[in-house]
Amino acid sequence: MELIESIRKRVSVRKFLNKSISDEIITEMLDAARLVPTPGNGQGNIIGVIKDQELKTQLAQAAGNQMWIAAAPVIFALCANISGDLKDLPEDNFGLLVNYLRFGKEFTSDMNQYHDRKAMNKLFANGGSCLPGEHIFLTAVSHGLSACFIGYLDTEEASIILRLPEHISCLFLLPVGYAAEQDDPPWKKSIEEISFVNTWTERNI
Secondary structure, X not given: OOHHHHHHHOOEOOXXXXXXXXXXXXXXXXXXXXXXXXXXXXXXXXXXXXXXXXXXXXXXXXXXXXXXXHHOOEEEEEEEEOOOOHHHOOOOOHHHHHHHHHHOHHHHHHHHOOOOHHHHHHHHHOHHHHHHHHHHHHHHHHOOOEEOOEOOOOHHHHHHHOOOOOOEEEEEEEEEEOEOOOOOOOOOOOHHHHOOOOOHHHOOO
16 A cells, blocks of 8 residues: 555544454554654654553553553554653753754743653653654554554553553553444645645735
């Protein structure tokens, strides 16, 4: 399947067939996740492959009792190494300077004073965990599978369930399986509505 076809067919699914996924496909999905870009090539993403039914049930409970999640043959736990802390960096550190530029020095400095460092580190790592998840999702679609991102999650409870060390946090779940039922792709805005060329004032909308 061509990449653009996988992208167009990608639909979130919340009901799965009782059908296992081959180890070869799981390995391909993990390989796709491994290849995502990361800041400074830090490669802080960790992917859990959850097949055990009891663990899947516990994770579904940690996700607001969305028990349909446990019916997926595999749940990928999208985790991140959160051991790095902007608070510990010298003022001339490139990573810190990047955050000053992106969010402003005052905001970044205020966040670095927040007492719960683990919460702050999870916040800064949050977006990066979506990249390997999307690679997994699109690879799944190319094999006739589907998935659904789960962000409604007690991340601390999920990390405890998976017995993660303190410096690793589970930030999202991605149940993957063969769709028992699947809706048509949702309506999307046109290219013209979501883009502009050169400057905003040159938009022809």
